[in-house]
Amino acid sequence: MQLLIIVKPSVKKQAVKHVNWLKKICKIKNIECKTIKTTGNFEYDLSKIKVSALNSQIAVAIGGDGTINLAVNGLMQSRCSLAILPCGTGNDFARGFNCTAKQWQDAVFNAPAQQIDIGLVNTRYFINIAGVGFDAHVINKLSCVQNLSAWLYSWTSFKALFKYQASTLEGVFLNKTYTYKNLITVFANHQYFGGGLKIAPKAKIDDGLLECYQMPAGNLFNNLASFIKLIFKRHHAISTLTYSQLDTAHIKTPNLIIEADGELVGVTPALVTIKKHALAFHKPIKKRLQ
CATH class of the missing domain: 2.60.200.40 (Tumour Suppressor Smad4)
Structure with a gap:
């Protein structure tokens, strides 16, 4: 099994904590872990995610709504599921679930993946x-x-x-x-x-x-x-x-x-x-x- 981490480089301590926690759990569970740090260049980051998603079973987006959007667009043509660890400015998508940071962490490995709807405006999901x-x-x-x-x-x-x-x-x-x-x-x-x-x-x-x-x-x-x-x-x-x-x-x-x-x-x-x-x-x- 491979877990893909998609993270926006951030000075926020929460983002660093999430990455370190994921790597620690992956080591304990003997799960291969790959990290992609976003650059702000959407097309470049998207191409890297698409390639890595083909060999991954779970992708974890660490950041805000923009990072989640990037992850969604990269995963749409794969069989890789999405988990999120919100730590952005608005966190509007995550806000609708009213969950704690601990509940989001628990969902990565313990919550079964459910099929959800995705919007599309022209070519952008x-x-x-x-x-x-x-x-x-x-x-x-x-x-x-x-x-x-x-x-x-x-x-x-x-x-x-x-x-x-x-x-x-x-x-x-x-x-x-x-x-x-x-x-x-x-x-x-x-x-x-x-x-x-x-x-x-x-x-x-x-x-x-x-x-x-x-x-x-x-x-x-x-x-x-x-x-x-x-x-x-x-x-x-x-x-x-x-x-x-x-x-x-x-x-x-x-x-x-x-x-x-x-x-x-x-x-x-x-x-x-x-x-x-x-x-x-x-x-x-x-x-x-x-």
Whole structure:
């Protein structure tokens, strides 16, 4: 058996602890262990992961949502399952499971792999959420920042909202064409995005559907009100919001920035789909209190 470690080099002590713990357990269990340290060059890292995944049974992604996204894209054409040890800035995908670091560690070797859904926007897979609009705009502004903190993400988002110029979006959702000034349009496979905003409380990673939120832009007051409602999980009450569950959507408008799992992944036009039960994932086992 071979275990593949995919880790973002980090000054965070938690990442180092996770790597050392994995290597220790692999030695005890007599499991071959291979480590890939990401470089920030997506295509280069992706090619290395794809090759190593062919000879590995389990891949463990250590880092944040971006590292997990890289791992997902590298594993999709293999039989290698995915486990994660979250230690990033937002950890939005992991946040939806409400698990401790110990529970994530236990899942690597003890939780059976379950088939989960994976989203696809054009040629880029995503495990959590993809979006077009203000969320992508903020990520673009922060793309050159090293060692991003949750506080800096929130502060940049707040400031950016005052100057954000919404673009008109035309797209096909559930076979119906919509045209609107777009604040955010997101496709959610899981619940959280934006460093802890629970935008999709009904999202499930194994139901074969994406939760789609089309939130039109208004004036500054309306945009602020929409985000306040989102922060307090009241956004389903926004009168202009269009919410749906779908397996395919098509954004026709060109040159809108796309983000997926907190990473910039290209521009529109975009075809967004869901691949049902496409990846084996080691979901933590949460024991019920007796």
